[in-house]
Amino acid sequence: MGAGVGGCVLAERLGSIGKKVLLIDKRDHIAGNAFDYHDDHGVLIHKYGPHYFRTNFPEVREYLSQFTDWIEQRYVIKSCVGGELYDFPINRRTLNRFFGQDLKTEEDVKAFLDGVRDKSIGIPKNAEEQVLKLVGRKIYDAFFKEYTKKQWGTDAADLDPTVTARIPLRYNEDEAYLNDSFQAMPKEGYTRMFEGMVKGNRNITILLNAGYAQVKDRVKFKKLIYTGPIDEYFGYKHGRLKYRSLRFEHRSFSNQEYHQKYSQINYPGKE
Numbered sequence: 001m002g003a004g005v006g007g008c009v010l011a012e013r014l015g016s017i018g019k020k021v022l023l024i025d026k027r028d029h030i031a032g033n034a035f036d037y038h039d040d041h042g043v044l045i046h047k048y049g050p051h052y053f054r055t056n057f058p059e060v061r062e063y064l065s066q067f068t069d070w071i072e073q074r075y076v077i078k079s080c081v082g083g084e085l086y087d088f089p090i091n092r093r094t095l096n097r098f099f100g101q102d103l104k105t106e107e108d109v110k111a112f113l114d115g116v117r118d119k120s121i122g123i124p125k126n127a128e129e130q131v132l133k134l135v136g137r138k139i140y141d142a143f144f145k146e147y148t149k150k151q152w153g154t155d156a157a158d159l160d161p162t163v164t165a166r167i168p169l170r171y172n173e174d175e176a177y178l179n180d181s182f183q184a185m186p187k188e189g190y191t192r193m194f195e196g197m198v199k200g201n202r203n204i205t206i207l208l209n210a211g212y213a214q215v216k217d218r219v220k221f222k223k224l225i226y227t228g229p230i231d232e233y234f235g236y237k238h239g240r241l242k243y244r245s246l247r248f249e250h251r252s253f254s255n256q257e258y259h260q261k262y263s264q265i266n267y268p269g270k271e
Contacts, residue, residue, distance in 0.1 A: 001212050002227030004032020008194045010225055015203035022219060023204055026211040026228075030198065034190040041252055044189050049248060050264065051190060054180035061182050067196035070184040075177045079266040081142050088143065088266060089177060090135060091170035098142070106171035127164040128156035134169055147268035152244055 001007070003025035011023045029035050033048040052075045055061055079088035087094045092109050095101055103109050116136035124130040127148060131140045144164065148156040156164065168177065176183075186193040198204045207215070212228055213235070226233055231241045253259045 001215075001224065002032070003027075003030040003194075003198075003206065003208070004227060005034055005194075006227045007032070007225070008197050010227075011204050012197040012201065015198070015201040019203060021204045022207060022221070023198060024207045024210050024212075024215055024219075026209065028208050029191070030206065030208070031191045031194045034194070036189040036191050039250070039252070043252070045250060046190075047248075049246060052178070052183065053185060054178050054183045056181050058182075064186075064193065068193040069187040071187050072182075072184045074183055075264075076175050076262055077177050077264045077266060078262045079143055079147075079268055081268060085262075085265065086143075087173075087175045089168040089170060090139060090143065091173055091175065093173045093175070098139070109171040124161040124165075126157050127159035127161055130161040130164045131156070143268050145268075146270050147266060151246070 001024050003011075003023050007023060007025070008030060011021045015021050023030070025032075027035075034046070034051045035048065036044055036046045039045050053064075054075070077088045078085040080086075081098070084097070086097060092103050092106075095109060095112060096103055099112075101112060103112055113135060116138065117134055118129075118132040118136060121129050121133040124133055128140065128145075131144050144156065148159070148164070152159055152163070168179070198206065212226070212232055229241070229243070231238065
């Protein structure tokens, strides 16, 4: 149940050893939140937000390479603060430009951050304290405070510290967001990759526009693998869990090859 990343991979693995699989999804497409499509201008759009593939496991890359070629690239983000584009996550170049410093080594960066971070915080109790402990108030206010509020719909002080702890902090000038050894995008998109997994296998039948509650008592099966929302699985008998999503707006720009220099630019202010 669920034709996203996990569902498609499991269906392909089971189908490849002769198991009969009914792959069901409540949406009208496979690939889950990684679903992408070409718009009227031929641009490949990630419908539910950008997804950057990365892995440190050669066997994962080898497996997926059966279904796609790759465009290898490093995931680079810039953050627009005061009209200027800064490296993000925070690195030595960010600190030098933002604070007007001339830090040259990793030791310089560590010493500088030790002077600006909030040393009064022991174990961070929330996402705000997590950032303040690492980089201090000025960086938090400029790069994290409003951005976190826009992304999560609440103040960082009301979020678990793991929300901001997952964001890297660099002591060098590496501008890459991710550390994984292999970073790439499927050449023809994620949807084509997952179609290659499941649509050519005779043992896999795909049923779309069918929710779990609609089919659970109508389909006979020996084993069920459920990959959907856990509260839906239990019929919301304990209430609905809170899931955070975003609003995506798509705009087309004519007579220019690229609208912006970088694939992702964050606007962490109130704009």
